[in-house]
Amino acid sequence: MNAAYEFVTGPLAWAAWGIFLLGSGWRLYSMRQLAMKKDASSWAFMDLGFSLRSIVNWLIPFNALGWRKNPVMTVTTFAFHICLIAVPVFLVAHVVLWTEFFGVSYATLPDNVADIMTLVVLAACLVFAGRRLGQKEVAYITTGKDWLALVIVTLPFLTGFLAYHQVFDYQVMIIAHIVAGEIMLAAIPFTRLSHMVFAAFTRAYMGSEFGGVRHARDW
Amino acid sequence: MGIQERLIEDVGLRRGVSQLTPEKIEKVVNAVLKGETGARLKTYAETCMRCGMCAEACHFAGSHPGDPSYTPAGKVHQTMSVLLDKKGRVDPDFVYGMAQLAYTECNLCRRCVHLCPIGIDTAYIMSTVRRICHKLGVTPQYMQDTAHSHASTFNQMWVKDDEWTDSLMWQEDEAREEFPGLRIPLDKEGADIYYSVIAPEPKFRTQLIYQAAAIMHMAGVDWTMPAQTGWDNSDMCMFSGDFEMMGRLKRQHFESAQKLKVKRIVMGECGHAFRSVYDVGNRWLGWRWHPVPVIHAVEFYWELIQEGKIKLAKKFPGPVTIQDPCNIVRGRGLQEKLREVTRFLVDGDIIEMHPNREHNYCCAAGGGVINCGPPFKNVRVDGNLVKAEQLKATGVKTVITPCHNCHGGLHDIIHHHKLGMELKFLSDIIYECMEKPEV
Numbered sequence: 001m002n003a004a005y006e007f008v009t010g011p012l013a014w015a016a017w018g019i020f021l022l023g024s025g026w027r028l029y030s031m032r033q034l035a036m037k038k039d040a041s042s043w044a045f046m047d048l049g050f051s052l053r054s055i056v057n058w059l060i061p062f063n064a065l066g067w068r069k070n071p072v073m074t075v076t077t078f079a080f081h082i083c084l085i086a087v088p089v090f091l092v093a094h095v096v097l098w099t100e101f102f103g104v105s106y107a108t109l110p111d112n113v114a115d116i117m118t119l120v121v122l123a124a125c126l127v128f129a130g131r132r133l134g135q136k137e138v139a140y141i142t143t144g145k146d147w148l149a150l151v152i153v154t155l156p157f158l159t160g161f162l163a164y165h166q167v168f169d170y171q172v173m174i175i176a177h178i179v180a181g182e183i184m185l186a187a188i189p190f191t192r193l194s195h196m197v198f199a200a201f202t203r204a205y206m207g208s209e210f211g212g213v214r215h216a217r218d219w
Numbered sequence: 220m221g222i223q224e225r226l227i228e229d230v231g232l233r234r235g236v237s238q239l240t241p242e243k244i245e246k247v248v249n250a251v252l253k254g255e256t257g258a259r260l261k262t263y264a265e266t267c268m269r270c271g272m273c274a275e276a277c278h279f280a281g282s283h284p285g286d287p288s289y290t291p292a293g294k295v296h297q298t299m300s301v302l303l304d305k306k307g308r309v310d311p312d313f314v315y316g317m318a319q320l321a322y323t324e325c326n327l328c329r330r331c332v333h334l335c336p337i338g339i340d341t342a343y344i345m346s347t348v349r350r351i352c353h354k355l356g357v358t359p360q361y362m363q364d365t366a367h368s369h370a371s372t373f374n375q376m377w378v379k380d381d382e383w384t385d386s387l388m389w390q391e392d393e394a395r396e397e398f399p400g401l402r403i404p405l406d407k408e409g410a411d412i413y414y415s416v417i418a419p420e421p422k423f424r425t426q427l428i429y430q431a432a433a434i435m436h437m438a439g440v441d442w443t444m445p446a447q448t449g450w451d452n453s454d455m456c457m458f459s460g461d462f463e464m465m466g467r468l469k470r471q472h473f474e475s476a477q478k479l480k481v482k483r484i485v486m487g488e489c490g491h492a493f494r495s496v497y498d499v500g501n502r503w504l505g506w507r508w509h510p511v512p513v514i515h516a517v518e519f520y521w522e523l524i525q526e527g528k529i530k531l532a533k534k535f536p537g538p539v540t541i542q543d544p545c546n547i548v549r550g551r552g553l554q555e556k557l558r559e560v561t562r563f564l565v566d567g568d569i570i571e572m573h574p575n576r577e578h579n580y581c582c583a584a585g586g587g588v589i590n591c592g593p594p595f596k597n598v599r600v601d602g603n604l605v606k607a608e609q610l611k612a613t614g615v616k617t618v619i620t621p622c623h624n625c626h627g628g629l630h631d632i633i634h635h636h637k638l639g640m641e642l643k644f645l646s647d648i649i650y651e652c653m654e655k656p657e658v
C-alpha cells in the first residue's frame with residue numbers, strides 16, 4: 001500500500017501535472033497559431049476591452065440572457081464551478097501536501113465547509129446527468145464525450161468524499177481518489193474539459209466582435 | 220426526430236445530390252474543413268458542452284416545442300458534428316438533409332449567441348455547412364437562381380443595365396410632378412452620399428426609390444446613384460456559400476462608390492445587404508474596415524433628423540411596434556436610433572414586442588431562407604409561431620420594419636395568422652408625413 005501511495009503521489013502526480021500544464025500550454029499555443037493562420041479575419045478584431053466586458057457580464061449570475069432563461073442551470077453551474085475549483089485548491093489535506101512537498105502553505109477551507117461543497121459538486125453532477133437523461137434538448141445532443149467528461153469530474157469528488165468519511169477501506173479509497181484527481185488533471189487539455197482552457201477565448205472573441213464591429217451586447 | 224424525417228422536395232437540392240458520390244463528398248468536405256476553417260470551428264466543436272442552454276434562443280425550436288432537432292446545438296449535432304466525426308464520409312442522402320437544414324432551418328440570426336455561455340456562434344457553423352453544400356453543388360433552386368443572377372448581372376433579380384437606369388429615370392419623372400426640380404442624380408462625382416439599394420427595389424418596389432428620392436430632395440442632400448453595376452448591395456451568394464462571388468459583388472459595390480469619389484455609402488432599408496457590406500464581404504476581401512464608410516438608412520434618417528433636415532407636416536398615428544432586424548441590431552446596434560427615429564415620426568406609443576432590441580426574435584425570412592422560395596415557405600411560417608405570438612401580444616396595427624427580409628417574413632406570418640397588421644418601412648412613414656411642396 002505504501003509503495004502504491006508513494007507512486008501515485010510521486011511520479012504519477014508529476015506526470016498528471018505535467019500533462020495538464022504542458023498539454024494546456026501546447027493546446028493554447030497551437031490554437032493561437034491556427035487562429036492567426038486560418039482565422040485572420042476574426043483574429044484581427046480581438047480586443048481586450050470588449051473581451052473583458054463580455055467575460056465580466058457572463059460571470060455575473062442571472063445577468064446574461066442565457067442565465068436568465070436557464071435558472072436551474074445558472075444556479076447549478078455557478079455553484080458547481082466555484083466548488084469544483086475551491087475545494088481542491090483550499091482543502092486542508094491538499095494544502096498539507098503542498099507544504100510537505102514544496103514547503104508552501106496558504107489559506108484553507110474548514111473541513112466541514114469543504115465537505116458541504118463536495119456535496120454541492122456531486123449534487124450538480126447529478127443535475128447534469130439528470131438533464132442529459134431526462135431533458136429532451138440536452139439528451140438529443142449528448143454524446144459519449146459528454147458522459148466521459150462528467151464521469152471524470154465526478155470521480156475525484158466521490159472518492160474524496162468516501163475517503164474523508166472513511167467509507168470502505170481508507171487506504172484503497174485515498175489512492176483511488178488521488179488517481180481520479182490525476183486523471184481529471186491530465187484529461188483537461190484533451191477532453192470536453194478543455195473548455196477550461198478555451199472558453200475564456202471563445203467568449204472573448206464573441207465579445208470583441210459584438211463590441212468592436214456590431215456595437216451590440218452579447219449577453 | 221430530425222431533418223431526415225421532414226425532407227421537402229427541391230429541384231436544386233435533388234439534382235445536386237444526384238451527382239454526388241461518397242468520394243466526392245469526402246474530398247470536398249475535407250477541402251473546406253482543412254482549407255477554410257481553423258481555430259474557430261475547432262474550438263466551437265470541442266468546447267460546446269452540449270448543455271442545451273441555447274435551445275431557448277431559436278424561434279424554430281420555440282415554434283416546435285418538444286422537438287430538439289430544431290435547437291441550435293441540435294442543428295449542429297445533425298450537420299457539422301457528423302461531418303467532423305465521420306471526417307466527411309457521409310452519403311448523398313445525408314447531404315440532402317444537411318443542406319435543407321442549413322439553408323432553410325437556420326436564419327443565421329445569431330440570437331443563440333446571447334444564450335450560450337461559451338460564446339459559440341452557431342450561425343458561423345451553419346454558414347460553413349452551407350459553404351460545403353455550395354461546393355458540393357447542392358443548393359436550393361430558388362436561392363441558386365438569385366446567385367446565378369448575381370454572377371451574370373451583378374444584381375440579384377436579373378435586372379438589365381438599361382432597365383436599371385430606366386427605372387430610376389421613370390421614378391424621377393413621376394416624382395417631379397409632386398416635387399418639381401427633383402433629380403435622381405446618376406454617377407455624380409464627389410457627391411456626399413452614394414445611395415445603394417437591393418435589386419428587388421427596381422424590380423417590384425420602385426416606390427421605395429421614389430420615396431428615397433423625395434426624402435433626399437426635401438432634405439437637400441447631395442447624393443447620387445450609380446448608373447453602372449455595383450448599385451445592388453444585396454448578396455445571396457453570401458448565404459448560398461458562394462464566397463468568391465460574394466467578394467466580387469462587394470468589390471464592385473465599393474469600387475463603384477470609389478470611382479464616383481463619394482464621401483459615404485448609404486444603404487437602403489435592408490438587413491442582409493448591410494451584413495454583407497458592413498461585416499462579411501469586406502473581410503473576405505481582406506479589408507478590416509470599409510474603403511468607403513457605410514451606413515444603414517436607419518442611421519442616415521437619424522442623422523437627418525438630428526440636423527433638422529426632415530420636416531414633418533403631420534405625425535403618423537400610433538401606436539406602433541418595432542421589428543428589430545437582426546442584421547442591424549445584433550449586427551450593428553441600431554436599436555436605440557431606430558426608436559428615436561420612430562418616436563420622431565409617430566404620434567402615439569411604441570408598444571414593444573418582448574423580447575426586443577438585441578434579444579429580438581428573427582423574422583425567419585433572413586439568412587436567405589425566404590430566398591429558398593415557395594417549397595420552403597411553410598418551414599419559415601410554421602417555424603415562427605413565436606413571432607406570431609409576439610406580434611399579436613402588442614395589439615397594434617402597424618409594425619415598423621426597416622428591412623426587406625423582415626417585411627417578406629412578417630408579411631407571410633401576419634397573413635397566415637390573420638393578424639391584420641400592416642408593415643411600414645421608415646421611408647414609407649417619412650414620405651407620408653413629411654412636408655411636401657405645394658404644386
Ligand code: SF4
Pocket residue numbers: 276277278279290291294324325326327328329330331332341342581
Ligand atoms: S436561426 Fe438564429 S437562433 Fe436559430 S440556430 Fe440559427 S442563428 Fe441560432
Ligand code: SF4
Pocket residue numbers: 266267268269270271272273274291292334335336337338339
Ligand atoms: S452551443 Fe453553447 S449553449 Fe448550446 S449546447 Fe453548446 S455550449 Fe451549450
